[in-house]
Amino acid sequence: MRRGVQLREAWLNVISGTTRAVTLGVVALTLMLLAGALDLQAIRSIDQRAHAFQTQGAATLVIDAQGAVDGPLCTALAGQPGVRAAGALRRVEDTTYAAAPQRSLPVYEVTPQFPAVVDPQLPLSPPAGVVLSEEAAAEVGLSAGDTLHTAMGSARISGVYRYPEDGRRRGFGYALLVPVRAEGAFDSCWVEQWPRTENLDRLIRGVLVPGSSRQDVQPAVGQLNPTLGVSFDAREALLTRPTLWALAATFIGLFCVAFAAGWLRRLERAAALHLGVTPRDLTKIALAETALWIAPALALGVAGAILHAASGDPADFLTSLSYGLGFPLFAALGAFLGAATAVRSIRESDAFRLFKER
Numbered sequence: 037m038r039r040g041v042q043l044r045e046a047w048l049n050v051i052s053g054t055t056r057a058v059t060l061g062v063v064a065l066t067l068m069l070l071a072g073a074l075d076l077q078a079i080r081s082i083d084q085r086a087h088a089f090q091t092q093g094a095a096t097l098v099i100d101a102q103g104a105v106d107g108p109l110c111t112a113l114a115g116q117p118g119v120r121a122a123g124a125l126r127r128v129e130d131t132t133y134a135a136a137p138q139r140s141l142p143v144y145e146v147t148p149q150f151p152a153v154v155d156p157q158l159p160l161s162p163p164a165g166v167v168l169s170e171e172a173a174a175e176v177g178l179s180a181g182d183t184l185h186t187a188m189g190s191a192r193i194s195g196v197y198r199y200p201e202d203g204r205r206r207g208f209g210y211a212l213l214v215p216v217r218a219e220g221a222f223d224s225c226w227v228e229q230w231p232r233t234e235n236l237d238r239l240i241r242g243v244l245v246p247g248s249s250r251q252d253v254q255p256a257v258g259q260l261n262p263t264l265g266v267s268f269d270a271r272e273a274l275l276t277r278p279t280l281w282a283l284a285a286t287f288i289g290l291f292c293v294a295f296a297a298g299w300l301r302r303l304e305r306a307a308a309l310h311l312g313v314t315p316r317d318l319t320k321i322a323l324a325e326t327a328l329w330i331a332p333a334l335a336l337g338v339a340g341a342i343l344h345a346a347s348g349d350p351a352d353f354l355t356s357l358s359y360g361l362g363f364p365l366f367a368a369l370g371a372f373l374g375a376a377t378a379v380r381s382i383r384e385s386d387a388f389r390l391f392k393e394r
Contacts (some may be wrong), residue, residue: 045324050325058329061332067367075279086270092264095262096259098227099243104244105245116236118231119229122153122227123148123151127144129143133186142210154197168184170257171209182195230380283363287366290330291373293374296378326375345360
């Protein structure tokens, strides 16, 4: 049977209603969107939890040991696997605004990477200048690039950092950070690592000034923000999410739908085999019919995946899209395999038995 004849037979079956194309297309789209929506929403929720854990300070480990934190050792932790930034700080004498000498401004000397630990939006290598908290900058109406005038002199504001009250330790929402060379002793060391590893707890305890007495110093180690839990394993959460079955369910569901649709027409197809249509030609006709009803559902599924990916973080667009496209692709694969399996399970010898049972 020529290909044109096969396609014509498939088209006639569709427009005549024999294929039940509209019903099958609606069922396919419903299964695809339902399973996809459940799983993609679960994945996005995990991604949002991981992002919050990282950006809200839960992934930042802090060791406090006044005057006993070695600056170079602390900054060297930035070279450890998964560590995005590491920095040390020490409290120095407060200052006041030149225009408002009655208003005290807490001041911290920090190593160059410290501002990036406090606010991931700041660069790891900031330009020369001081870094002001968002609250302090708003109070005096200044922003990055402006000049800050205080009792200790004037300096260019190289950046403004956010430090919301979301469970992280207090004391830095209103402050001035003055980057200095990573030399000498500091009071604290902050290290942001993602994903967090148990090894960091041991490493951060090694940043004390060599020779300092641990009994006298009594260092304290903890999370910058402990309200989000001690740890969060995003990979484990993905592998154990309740909707992990959704992609397989889409494939199995469409396989069963297409197989059932083909099985209901077994008398028609057994008769075609009896009249001389080869199993190969009959399979091609069935696949062409399947393509005609799965194509609209497939197009809408792809559009849904693109819209879902576009509604999230632009940085995660490709990752989210790759997850989303899996559902229309697996749906199409299940439909084609189900249709082909249904045809191949029908034998010419079934024609008379099916006719009698009709």
